[in-house]
Amino acid sequence: MIHPTALIDPSAKIGSNVSIGAYSVIGADVEIGDGTVIGPHVVIEGPTRIGRENRISQFASLGGAPQDKKFTGERTELVIGDRNLIREFVTINRGTGDGGSITSIGNDNWLLAYVHVAHDCHIGNNTVFSNYAALAGHVDIGDHVIMSGFSGVHQFCKVGAHAFIGMGCLVGSDVPPFIMMANEQRGRPRGINSEGLKRRGFDSTRISAIKRAYRTLYMAGLTQADAREQLESQAQDSDDVRSMLEFLDRSERALAR
Structure with missing residues (x-):
């Protein structure tokens, strides 16, 4: 052989x-x-x-x-x-x-x-x-991450579990778990990786909690500190939101916004 x-x-x-x-x-x-x-x-x-x-x-x-x-x-x-x-x-x-x-x-x-x-x-x-x-x-890459063709991650960045990095997307900040990054040169969050989560057996309750956390972090117009405070409350009913908070605690770079 x-x-x-x-x-x-x-x-x-x-x-x-x-x-x-x-x-x-x-x-x-x-x-x-x-x-x-x-x-x-x-x-x-x-x-x-x-x-x-x-x-x-x-x-x-x-x-x-x-x-x-x-x-x-x-x-x-x-x-x-x-x-x-x-x-x-x-x-x-x-x-x-x-x-x-x-x-x-x-x-x-x-x-x-x-x-x-x-x-x-x-x-x-x-x-x-x-x-x-x-x-x-x-660079640290979590479990179940998908990196699309021609994508890249800058040095010292972290990408959380179940994130999806779109084609041609260049990541220069930390990407929390479950987030989907746009396929543009300077990557930006564009929702959560819903389809990937469904394929891995996440039920509607878990996905809804992750979507709510995404809206809190990215769409509510809050500072990161204020968003984190709200996520603390949401995490009491969701281990997935808790994993997002734990990622924020480990992050040493700017968060993808």
Whole structure:
């Protein structure tokens, strides 16, 4: 299951039932979990840890050094979970010493062709990154986020769970959970991701509570402090609104408005 032209460093740890295609290069200090399939012409540099049953397509480049002038060669890592789909020409860089030293990808994510994930990013589970989506350094992406084609997120921004970033949208602020950002160059909130929530089993009561919270935060003409006070009251009856409040507490940048 390992093509004879593949180059594998003696220190690499390869699990059972791993397939590695022609001319792929697996570097030192790389671990690949059971059942993972690696296509031809893939380059994986270490230190990198890859979990079980991932599918990595041809020409992907994983675990490369961060594109950061402050990086001086210190030991940093890329950690990828289980059952991820990583398509052609995806690039994912390791972390930096100043940024926590780790870039991490969770489980069950789809990273489609030409996606770029920069150093010190952290991606949750069940996300979809469409073609040419890109993250600058130090970006946090929550579970079930969808990044549409040609979208991008500025460094140090956070995108909350279940958010939807529209095609071509450039995000320069923190995006709370459930929010849908417009497909325009300077992204702006345009409602909640109702369709995505329905597909994931959110009932009408939960969606109504999230819509009410959105109107409070974005449509009532309130300051963020006053909106937060009202959200505190709404959160007593909704765990989803509570998760929005918790996101606001963690936010260190301006909120998308």
